[in-house]
Amino acid sequence: MFSILTRGVAAFVASVSGGGGAQQQQDATGAEDAGRGGSAASNRRTSSVRSMNRQQGAQQQQNAQFQIEHQNLDPQELMQYLMENFVPNEPILASLAIREVEGLKQMLSDLVQDSMQCSSTCIIRCPRTRQIDAVSLACKASLFDTQIDRLCSYVFDDEQVATACEFLKYVFNRLDITYHFEENRIRNPIFIALVSVRREKWRQGLGAAVVESSIEAARNDRCDGALSLASNSVACRLITRRFPITIQSIRYDTFRGSHRNPPIVMPREETQRCLYVMLARF
Known part of the structure; x- marks a missing residue:
């Protein structure tokens, strides 16, 4: 899928005349040694390129088995998938134990509508049932300011939904996204806002496939x-494959909002206690 590098080998060939004298033989030996040294360095470079190409080829082969769609996506179908699969399994939402979902529906519906304008938004369907098995929602950078303004304007009656919204405000208030884009010489970025895989399809490569696509x-x-x-x-292992630059890590226990104690508590088996904000340049 990705054109990381093109293969190329610089070959050095020394042609030696069989009827030459000692100097010719010495020159020939030096040329052969230089040829072997050049070939060794070239072979090392080629080996590295081949290794990356093998990884790329493996990812392409894996992606080829999935039915990835980017166009003519149905917002209502996406919303149904998210409410049934993303909301129950997302760690922050699960920690808050949100039961009143109307506020979440509003936030997710706005995000889905934003993502419909971006060609990077994609889904994977099950070839047999045609149901959505994985989603990547992406948004254009031109919507960043609008999205932040909208986030700050939300008002929810449900305390848990309001807490989720306040946490997002807390995260983005601590970020200077424009600075990080300029620092990394990124002029035209996208925001991959949400990646979700149906629970029974975990560990089958679907998450990596939609991110790559x-x-x-x-x-x-x-x-x-x-x-x-x-x-x-789990999300960190998935995202860091293609997002090597960590621009911020925000510990959940530093956020309290209107609560006396931190409202977002990860389960004991979860080793990560931070939300990571990550950047990719390509």
């Missing part, structure tokens, strides 16, 4: 970078 679509649209979030260790 989102990035490839962004590259095709001449984007040069992407921003994403990772809320637990």
Whole structure:
């Protein structure tokens, strides 16, 4: 999927005349040694390229088995998937034990509508049932300011939904996104806002496939970078494959909002206690 490097080997060939004298033989020996040294260095470079190409080929082969769709997506179908699969399994929402979902529906519906404008948004369908098995929602950078303004304007009656919204405000208030884009020379980024995989399809490569497909679509649209979030260790392992730059890590226990004690508490088995904000440049 990704054109990381093109293969190329610089070959050095020394041609030696069989009827020459000692100097010719010495020159020939030196040429052969230089050839072997050059070939060794070239072989090392080629080996590295081949290794990366093998990884790339493996990812392409894996992606080929999935039915990835980018166009003509149904917002209502996406909303149904998110309410049934993302909301119950997302670590922060699960920690808050949100039961009143109307406020969440509003936030997710706004995000889905934003993502419909971005070609990097994609889904994977089950070829047999045609149900959605994985989602990557991406948004154009031109919507960042609008999204932040909208986030700050939300008012929810349900305390747990309001807490989730306040935490997002807390995160983005601590970020200077424009600075990090400029620092990394990113001019036209996207925001991969949400990645979700149906629970029974975990550990089958679907998450990596939709992330890779989102990035490839962004590259095709001449984007040069992407921003994403990772809320637990599983998400972090997935995202760091393509987002090597960590620009912020925010511990959950530093956020209290209107609560006396930190409202977001990860389960004991979860090793990650931070939300990571990560950046990719391509």
